[in-house]
Amino acid sequence: MNKTLFTFLATAAFVPFCFTAGSAQAQQQVQNIAVQVSKPTAEVQPTMWGLFFEDINFAADGGLYAELVKNRSFEFDKPLMGWKEVKQNGTGTVLVINRTAAKEANPRFARLKVNAENGAYGLVNEGFRGIGIEQGKQYNFSVLARQQGDENLKMKVALVNRKGEKLGEAELGGLTPEWKKHTVSFKATATEPKAGFQVLLQGKGTADLDMVSLFPQDTWKNRPNGLRKDLVQLLADMKPGFLRFPGGCIVEGKDLANRYQWKKTVGDVEDRTLIMNRWNVEFSHRNAPDYFQSYGLGFYEYFQLAEDLGAEPLPILNCGMACQYNTGEVVAMEELDPYLQDALDLIEFANGPVTSKWGKLRADMGHPKPFDLKLLGIGNEQWDEQYMERYRVFEDVLKKQHPEIKLISTSGPSSDGPRFDYLWKELKNSKADYVDEHYYKSPEWFQQNAARYDNYDRTGPKVFAGEYAAHGKDDKDSESRNTWYSALSEAAFMTGLERNADVVHMASYAPLLAHVEAWQWRPDMIWFDNLRAVGTPNYHVQKLFGANSGTHVVPVVSNGVAVTGQDSLYASSTIDRNTNEVIMKLVNTSKSVKPVNVNLEGATIQKRTANLQVLKAANPMDYNTLDKPQVVAPTARKQNFSGNTVALKLEPQSVTVVKVPCKKLNIQMVRQ
Numbered sequence: 282m283n284k285t286l287f288t289f290l291a292t293a294a295f296v297p298f299c300f301t302a303g304s305a306q307a308q309q310q311v312q313n314i315a316v317q318v319s320k321p322t323a324e325v326q327p328t329m330w331g332l333f334f335e336d337i338n339f340a341a342d343g344g345l346y347a348e349l350v351k352n353r354s355f356e357f358d359k360p361l362m363g364w365k366e367v368k369q370n371g372t373g374t375v376l377v378i379n380r381t382a383a384k385e386a387n388p389r390f391a392r393l394k395v396n397a398e399n400g401a402y403g404l405v406n407e408g409f410r411g412i413g414i415e416q417g418k419q420y421n422f423s424v425l426a427r428q429q430g431d432e433n434l435k436m437k438v439a440l441v442n443r444k445g446e447k448l449g450e451a452e453l454g455g456l457t458p459e460w461k462k463h464t465v466s467f468k469a470t471a472t473e474p475k476a477g478f479q480v481l482l483q484g485k486g487t488a489d490l491d492m493v494s495l496f497p498q499d500t501w502k503n504r505p506n507g508l509r510k511d512l513v514q515l516l517a518d519m520k521p522g523f524l525r526f527p528g529g530c531i532v533e534g535k536d537l538a539n540r541y542q543w544k545k546t547v548g549d550v551e552d553r554t555l556i557m558n559r560w561n562v563e564f565s566h567r568n569a570p571d572y573f574q575s576y577g578l579g580f581y582e583y584f585q586l587a588e589d590l591g592a593e594p595l596p597i598l599n600c601g602m603a604c605q606y607n608t609g610e611v612v613a614m615e616e617l618d619p620y621l622q623d624a625l626d627l628i629e630f631a632n633g634p635v636t637s638k639w640g641k642l643r644a645d646m647g648h649p650k651p652f653d654l655k656l657l658g659i660g661n662e663q664w665d666e667q668y669m670e671r672y673r674v675f676e677d678v679l680k681k682q683h684p685e686i687k688l689i690s691t692s693g694p695s696s697d698g699p700r701f702d703y704l705w706k707e708l709k710n711s712k713a714d715y716v717d718e719h720y721y722k723s724p725e726w727f728q729q730n731a732a733r734y735d736n737y738d739r740t741g742p743k744v745f746a747g748e749y750a751a752h753g754k755d756d757k758d759s760e761s762r763n764t765w766y767s768a769l770s771e772a773a774f775m776t777g778l779e780r781n782a783d784v785v786h787m788a789s790y791a792p793l794l795a796h797v798e799a800w801q802w803r804p805d806m807i808w809f810d811n812l813r814a815v816g817t818p819n820y821h822v823q824k825l826f827g828a829n830s831g832t833h834v835v836p837v838v839s840n841g842v843a844v845t846g847q848d849s850l851y852a853s854s855t856i857d858r859n860t861n862e863v864i865m866k867l868v869n870t871s872k873s874v875k876p877v878n879v880n881l882e883g884a885t886i887q888k889r890t891a892n893l894q895v896l897k898a899a900n901p902m903d904y905n906t907l908d909k910p911q912v913v914a915p916t917a918r919k920q921n922f923s924g925n926t927v928a929l930k931l932e933p934q935s936v937t938v939v940k941v942p943c944k945k946l947n948i949q950m951v952r953q
């Protein structure tokens with residue numbers, strides 16, 4: 282038993298209290314809790330609750346990036362994957378041509394020889410597990426094309442259902458012997474989650490096609506070739522403090538050749554070199570042979586997304602090491618320079634003047650204003666000396682040339698153990714600003730570790746709880762690992778992150794997004810298919826904390842002791858200097874109602890009503906699905922004060938956020 286728990290049990294004074302639960306009468310004990318509103322102990326960093334984005338589970342291509350055509354540039358390993366021939370009273374052949382010397386970044390295109398004077402010949406694309414379209418919405422087609430001679434080939438594009446019935450179509454003429462971008466926009470006549478997209482040619486002759494693309498017009502902020510609006514909206518609703526991108530293991534790659542190289546993800550989309558997504562082959566039980574990275578969602582788009590969300594951009598770069606679970610390949614120390622140069626150039630891309638090489642590219646892409654990059658991650662889940670050796674090179678140079686940039690280093694993939702201890706020890710002696718910690722653990726671990734940071738060293742680097750999720754059991758649905766019990770356990774743990782906001786400066790659940798038919802890893806925070814998206818119970822917990830972060834931590838005590846899980850109750854509280862509110866988070870992990878009297882010590886309450894948001898479920902194993910998205914969702918309530926005390930009945934296995942508007946709050950920090 283730990284010391285805190287022992288002290289609590291030894292001194293706790295319970296007051297008997299009667300309440301009615303359904304028809305059953307039960308004797309419960311009221312626990313007195315004090316929120317020491319006038320004793321703020323730490324600032325809550327604006328970055329505290331953020332987002333971890335990784336292109337896993339079809340989160341980018343087939344997900345957030347709204348492109349509907351899979352393998353649009355014929356660059357997959359199997360160049361015609363996702364495509365099939367279509368013959369409608371016509372014949373033809375398709376040949377994939379590689380012109381590496383002429384176009385290294387995107388060498389392949391499809392050559393269609395067509396004999397269809399009274400019909401059509403072409404290709405149909407299957408999309409990412411189908412193409413989701415909505416009736417009445419506009420779709421924008423574009424293609425790079427040329428014809429060989431002066432034949433008068435006509436191009437017809439159409440969305441079709443499984444029966445081959447057309448759900449929207451358009452026609453294009455005017456193919457020229459030179460490559461040219463052709464575009465046309467048309468309306469979908471029906472809603473269909475699994476449409477196909479036909480690109481057909483009429484006439485006789487030869488046409489070359491590349492970058493065959495179809496986007497909904499209705500994207501986030503109506504940006505052409507942009508992001509899926511419903512998914513970004515869910516992220517925006519969370520009010521994230523930072524956006525970490527592009528992952529995760531994807532940064533490292535299976536080997537160094539497969540690593541993420543940001544320079545290949547910027548500039549014109551047709552010049553971004555597609556590579557295999559490492560999650561394509563990572564898990565034999567969840568193989569995804571059609572998983573590649575087109576980089577249509579690249580570093581520019583990530584920065585732009587962070588800006589849209591009001592979140593600090595937090596790019597993570599490869600540090601010269603491939604995934605140590607895979608090849609573990611490392612670059613020779615004497616060849617580390619290009620990796621370091623990538624970091625320096627990225628800072629220039631994000632923050633440099635438009636007269637600089639990379640700043641100019643940013644401006645040419647549409648953002649002359651700097652992105653105001655302040656945070657940079659060096660490596661993902663690396664471990665042992667080979668990491669420190671490489672990290673130090675980055676640190677030496679970056680701290681000298683860019684002291685304004687805070688560096689994120691890693692403690693490896695485990696939450697403890699010799700590798701973790703080694704890296705923390707080394708990093709404490711370095712100039713690392715943040716150390717990234719990851720924990721994918723059981724729900725019970727999360728409940729038991731709510732006090733993890735209570736005794737952490739306050740003098741070393743700050744903590745970035747960069748990837749965490751409670752992993753429990755699953756059922757038949759893809760979404761079924763995202764149970765209420767897992768979310769409740771994370772909430773209990775998160776009260777500990779908030780209480781220790783002086784040492785924990787950033788935290789993010791992982792992974793963020795998953796396609797219900799194309800995932801590799803679960804649980805995940807948001808599930809989607811081609812037309813719908815659902816926030817899991819874990820999403821709601823994250824949102825409750827993120828949208829109610831406050832600006833300063835204040836102690837929550839029972840009998841003078843922090844509430845860290847004694848008698849299954851977890852609590853933390855902040856105050857908000859801007860809105861003059863006290864914001865408490867109370868987590869009851871027990872199976873019974875918990876009556877508590879919460880006293881706001883030192884506060885002058887403005888209205889005698891507290892605003893409550895309660896998150897709970899009928900059953901701890903409940904989860905949300907695309908078909909039943911509201912099984913676990915917060916409900917709003919109100920509760921009156923008596924003096925400075927509000928009496929709450931915390932429901933069994935529930936999270937309650939309590940907001941109390943106050944008169945001017947004292948923000949004089951108290952030394953701990």
Ligand code: AHR
Nearest residue numbers: 528529530531662791792
């Ligand atoms: O979030 C999924 C993976 O978990 C990340 O890519 C990696 O960093 C961790 O092991």
